[in-house]
Amino acid sequence: MLRKLSALLVVALATAVSLYSQGNLLINGAGATFPYPIYSKWFDEYHKAHGNIQINYQSVGSGAGIKQVTEGTVDFGASDGPMNDEQMKAYQDKHGSAILHFPTVLGADVPTYNIPGVSAPLNFTPEALAGIFLGRITKWNDPAIAAANKGVNLPNSDIVVVHRSDGSGTTYIWTDYLSKVSDDWKNKVGKGTSINWPVGLGGKGNEGVTGLIKQTPNSMGYVELIYAAQNNIPYGSVKNASGAFVKADLAGVSAAAAGAAKTMPDDFRVSITNAPGKGAYPISSFTWLLIPAKFSDAAKRDAMKDFIKWAVTDGQSAVEALSYAKLPKEVVAKELKAIGQIQ
Amino acid sequence: MAATTTTVHGAGPIAGSRSFLDRLRDGDEIARLVTFVFAGAVVLITCLLVFELWRGSVLPRHKFGFDFFFTRVWDPNSGDFGALPFIYGTLVTAAVSLVIAVPLGIGAAIFLAELAPARVSDTLQFFIDLLAAVPSVIYGVLGVFIVIPMMRQYIQPALKSSLGFLPFFSGPAYGIGFLTAGIVLAIMVIPYIISVSREVLLSVPRDQREAALALGSTRWESTWRVVVPFARTGIMGSIFLALARALGETMAVTMVIGNTPTISTSLFSPGYSIAAVIANEFTEATGDLYLQSLIELGLVLFLLTFILNGLARILIVTTSQRSGGAH
Numbered sequence: 001m002l003r004k005l006s007a008l009l010v011v012a013l014a015t016a017v018s019l020y021s022q023g024n025l026l027i028n029g030a031g032a033t034f035p036y037p038i039y040s041k042w043f044d045e046y047h048k049a050h051g052n053i054q055i056n057y058q059s060v061g062s063g064a065g066i067k068q069v070t071e072g073t074v075d076f077g078a079s080d081g082p083m084n085d086e087q088m089k090a091y092q093d094k095h096g097s098a099i100l101h102f103p104t105v106l107g108a109d110v111p112t113y114n115i116p117g118v119s120a121p122l123n124f125t126p127e128a129l130a131g132i133f134l135g136r137i138t139k140w141n142d143p144a145i146a147a148a149n150k151g152v153n154l155p156n157s158d159i160v161v162v163h164r165s166d167g168s169g170t171t172y173i174w175t176d177y178l179s180k181v182s183d184d185w186k187n188k189v190g191k192g193t194s195i196n197w198p199v200g201l202g203g204k205g206n207e208g209v210t211g212l213i214k215q216t217p218n219s220m221g222y223v224e225l226i227y228a229a230q231n232n233i234p235y236g237s238v239k240n241a242s243g244a245f246v247k248a249d250l251a252g253v254s255a256a257a258a259g260a261a262k263t264m265p266d267d268f269r270v271s272i273t274n275a276p277g278k279g280a281y282p283i284s285s286f287t288w289l290l291i292p293a294k295f296s297d298a299a300k301r302d303a304m305k306d307f308i309k310w311a312v313t314d315g316q317s318a319v320e321a322l323s324y325a326k327l328p329k330e331v332v333a334k335e336l337k338a339i340g341q342i343q
Numbered sequence: 344m345a346a347t348t349t350t351v352h353g354a355g356p357i358a359g360s361r362s363f364l365d366r367l368r369d370g371d372e373i374a375r376l377v378t379f380v381f382a383g384a385v386v387l388i389t390c391l392l393v394f395e396l397w398r399g400s401v402l403p404r405h406k407f408g409f410d411f412f413f414t415r416v417w418d419p420n421s422g423d424f425g426a427l428p429f430i431y432g433t434l435v436t437a438a439v440s441l442v443i444a445v446p447l448g449i450g451a452a453i454f455l456a457e458l459a460p461a462r463v464s465d466t467l468q469f470f471i472d473l474l475a476a477v478p479s480v481i482y483g484v485l486g487v488f489i490v491i492p493m494m495r496q497y498i499q500p501a502l503k504s505s506l507g508f509l510p511f512f513s514g515p516a517y518g519i520g521f522l523t524a525g526i527v528l529a530i531m532v533i534p535y536i537i538s539v540s541r542e543v544l545l546s547v548p549r550d551q552r553e554a555a556l557a558l559g560s561t562r563w564e565s566t567w568r569v570v571v572p573f574a575r576t577g578i579m580g581s582i583f584l585a586l587a588r589a590l591g592e593t594m595a596v597t598m599v600i601g602n603t604p605t606i607s608t609s610l611f612s613p614g615y616s617i618a619a620v621i622a623n624e625f626t627e628a629t630g631d632l633y634l635q636s637l638i639e640l641g642l643v644l645f646l647l648t649f650i651l652n653g654l655a656r657i658l659i660v661t662t663s664q665r666s667g668g669a670h
Contacts, residue, residue: 167627
C-alpha cells in the first residue's frame with residue numbers, strides 16, 4: 001500500500017516537474033557578488049510579473065562570471081569591473097560576435113578606520129590615501145593627514161592598513177581610484193580585483209576587513225558603502241576632483257555617474273572614479289551585466305532585452321532600499337538605445 | 344583469499360564456470376568485486392586529481408619552471424607568480440600547531456586510556472568526537488573573536504617581554520599571524536590526535552601492562568615505558584592525520600593569518616597559506632596565467648602533502664624496525 005502510494009507520488013512529481021520546466025524559459029547567469037542582493041530581488045520580481053521566465057543567477061565572482069560567459073556555459077555574465085580589451089577579443093574570437101556591457105546600479109567604497117580617542121569623522125585627501133596604502137605615510141599625525149583635519153587630535157601611532165584578501169570588485173574600485181590619483185600607485189601597484197599590496201593585512205570579505213579594523217587600534221581600510229551603511233560603520237570623507245570633501249551617500253554616487261555620463265563611451269566600459277562634479281563622490285563605480293550581442297535562442301533574446309529594459313527603468317525604484325545608487329537619467333536613456341544591439 | 348581460490352580450483356573436478364557461479368551465489372565473488380572497485384576508485388580519484396592539476400597548470404609551469412617554488416612575488420597585475428611565501432606559511436603554521444597539539448593531545452589520550460575511570464573516559468570521548476565534527480569556519484570565528492584579542496593584549500606582549508630576544512617573538516603585535524593561525528589549528532587537530540591515540544592505547548594487550556607491573560614497575564612506568572612505546576606506530580599515525588588536516592585547512596586559517604604573503608622568522612608576523620590564497624583569489628582570478636598559477640599552487644600543496652606523508656611512512660617503518668630489533 002505504502003509502496004504503491006509512494007510510486008504514485010513519484011510519478012506525479014515527475015510529471016509536475018516536466019510540465020513546469022516545459023512552460024518555463026530558464027535563463028542562467030553568473031558573476032559579481034556585489035550586486036547579488038539587488039539582482040536576486042530583480043529576478044524574483046521579474047519572475048512574478050512574467051511567470052514563464054525564470055532567471056537563475058550564481059554569485060560566483062566577477063572573474064568567474066567573465067570566464068563562464070566567454071566559455072558559453074551561462075547565458076549572461078555580470079562584473080564589477082569592465083572586461084578589458086584582451087577579454088573582449090577572447091569573447092569575439094570564440095563566438096564570432098561581441099559582448100555588450102549594461103550598467104545596472106552603482107556602488108562605492110568608503111575609507112573606514114579605528115583610532116582610539118578620535119570620534120570626529122576624518123577627511124582624506126587623495127595624496128593621503130595613496131600615501132597610506134603605499135606605505136609612505138605611516139603615522140596618523142603625518143602632516144598629509146593632519147592638514148585636512150584641523151582641530152582633530154591625531155595620535156603619533158603607526159597606521160595599520162587593512163585590505164581585502166579575497167579577489168573582489170571592491171578592491172578593483174579602490175585600486176582604480178588610487179591609480180587615477182597617484183602615478184606612483186599606477187606604476188608600482190596598478191589596479192585589479194587582487195593586487196600585490198605594498199603594505200597591510202588582508203581580511204576576507206567586507207566583514208573580514210571590518211572585523212580586523214574594529215579589533216586593531218589605529219587601523220584603516222576600505223569597505224563597500226552598502227556594507228558600511230547597513231552595519232553602521234563610521235567612515236571618512238574623501239576629497240573629490242573639484243576639491244570638495246564628500247562623505248559618501250547615494251546621491252553623491254549618482255552625481256559621480258552623472259558627471260561621467262557626458263563622456264560615456266558607447267560600450268559603457270567606463271570608470272567613474274575621481275569623476276568631475278562638485279557633489280560627486282570620487283570612489284564610485286558602475287556594475288555591469290555582460291550580455292552577448294547574438295543569441296541563438298530568440299525567446300531568450302527577447303526575454304533578456306525586456307528584462308534589461310525593465311531593470312534600468314522600473315527596476316531602479318527598488319535600488320535605493322538596498323543601499324545601491326540609481327543610474328542617472330542620461331545613462332538610462334543611452335542604455336535603452338543600446339538594447340537594440342542585442343540580436 | 345588467493346590461497347582459498349586455488350584450493351577450490353584444485354579440488355573441484357567440476358567445470359570452473361560452475362565453481363565461479365557457486366562463489367557468486369555465496370556472495371564472496373560479489374563482495375570481492377565490489378570492494379575491489381571501491382579500493383580502485385580511491386587510486387583513480389587520486390590520479391585524476393593530480394592529472395587535472397597538472398593539465399590545468401601548463402602556462403605557469405612552462406613560464407616559471409622550478410622558479411615557481413622559490414619566487415617571493417605574487418603579483419596578478421604584472422603576471423609574476425611565486426609560491427615561496429605560501430609554502431613557508433603553510434609549513435610554519437602546521438609546525439606550530441603540531442608543537443602545541445602533539446604533547447597536549449597525547450597527554451590527554453594517555454590520561455583517557457590509562458588513568459581515567461572508564462565512564463569518565465567514555466564521556467570525555469563523546470565531547471572530543473563532537474569537537475572533531477565542528478566545522479572549521481566556527482573555529483575561525485572563535486579565532487577572530489577570542490584568540491586574536493587575547494593574543495594582541497596578553498600573550499604576544501608577554502612573549503615579547505619574556506622571550507623577545509628570540510627572533511620568533513619580535514615585531515608589532517597585531518594579534519593575527521603565524522602564531523595565532525598555529526594555535527587555532529592546534530585547537531582543531533587536538534581532537535584527532537586524542538581520538539586516534541586513545542583507541543590505539545586501549546588496544547594494547549593487557550598482558551603488556553600486567554607483565555610490566557609484575558616486574559615491579561609503577562603504574563606510570565608501565566604506561567610510559569611499555570604501553571606508549573607499544574602503541575607508538577598508531578600514535579604517529581594520529582599525528583600525521585593531524586598534520587594533513589593542518590596543511591590543508593583553509594577557512595579558519597584565512598580568518599586569522601593576516602593574508603599577506605610574507606616570509607619572516609617572527610611568528611607575530613602576518614602570513615599566508617597555500618589553501619587560503621586559493622580560496623581567496625580563485626573566484627575573481629581573471630586571465631589564464633593567474634588562474635593556472637592558482638591551480639599550480641594546488642599541485643604544490645598536493646606535492647607537499649605527498650612528500651610529508653612519504654616521510655611519515657619512512658619514519659614509521661624505521662622506528663618500528665628498531666623497536667622490533669630491541670625486543
